[in-house]
Amino acid sequence: EPEVTQTPSHQVTQMGQEVILRCVPISNHLYFYWYRQILGQKVEFLVSFYNNEISEKSEIFDDQFSVERPDGSNFTLKIRSTKLEDSAMYFCASSVGTRETQYFGPGTRLLVL
Amino acid sequence: DAKTTQPTSMDCAEGRAANLPCNHSTISGNEYVYWYRQIHSQGPQYIIHGLKNNETNEMASLIITEDRKSSTLILPHATLRDTAVYYCIVRGTGTASKLTFGTGTRLQVTL
Numbered sequence: 001e002p003e004v005t006q007t008p009s010h011q012v013t014q015m016g017q018e019v020i021l022r023c024v025p026i027s028n029h030l031y032f033y034w035y036r037q038i039l040g041q042k043v044e045f046l047v048s049f050y051n052n053e054i055s056e057k058s059e060i061f062d063d064q065f066s067v068e069r070p071d072g073s074n075f076t077l078k079i080r081s082t083k084l085e086d087s088a089m090y091f092c093a094s095s096v097g098t099r100e101t102q103y104f105g106p107g108t109r110l111l112v113l
Numbered sequence: 114d115a116k117t118t119q120p121t122s123m124d125c126a127e128g129r130a131a132n133l134p135c136n137h138s139t140i141s142g143n144e145y146v147y148w149y150r151q152i153h154s155q156g157p158q159y160i161i162h163g164l165k166n167n168e169t170n171e172m173a174s175l176i177i178t179e180d181r182k183s184s185t186l187i188l189p190h191a192t193l194r195d196t197a198v199y200y201c202i203v204r205g206t207g208t209a210s211k212l213t214f215g216t217g218t219r220l221q222v223t224l
Contacts, residue, residue, distance in 0.1 A: 033211070035212075035214075044214070045212065048211060056211060058211075102159070104149075104156035106156045107155065107156050
């Protein structure tokens with residue numbers, strides 16, 4: 001069964017450093033999402049992406065964040081200058097269409113020191 | 114998207130049916146009810162969804178009341194592996210519509 005995959009599973013970085021989180025969505029999916037979950041808190045929507053454009057973004061997704069689909073398979077989330085409060089699990093998801101079910105990857109645990 | 118209300122926690126004995134309720138009294142006619150679960154800190158796992166008819170798949174059944182203001186997720190024979198946080202989410206159908214997660218129900222399956 002096709003799955004969303006994410007790399008790395010864990011990332012430790014120093015405050016102020018740039019990080020790139022990678023996702024490989026399910027191959028025939030066209031809509032891509034990033035969510036995050038700070039330890040002990042709710043899963044929060046960050047951004048949705050379709051046709052090489054951001055469709056929707058939350059207040060969390062400020063200028064420090066960017067997303068890209070650099071090739072036909074990867075979908076990335078970049079945080080330009082990490083802050084301590086960026087420490088969280090980051091989940092990628094994808095769906096066939098906007099009204100279709102979103103399937104999530106296993107997540108990347110980001111720790112900013 | 115309509116707000117949902119779920120109990121904070123529930124217990125269920127292994128082998129018994131787990132019935133997880135959800136209230137979504139402000140749901141509108143074109144909004145679906147989705148259920149996901151999250152085992153420990155893993156990625157949310159899709160379980161089932163429906164609009165107004167009851168639905169069943171290999172994981173669970175979803176019962177939606179006729180007025181659509183509430184629903185129940187049924188795990189027919191709960192196992193220890195079903196211990197997780199279960200999220201009931203009402204989802205709109207706009208462009209690339211996001212999922213809004215609440216705090217969910219923490220289901221503990223016990224021997």
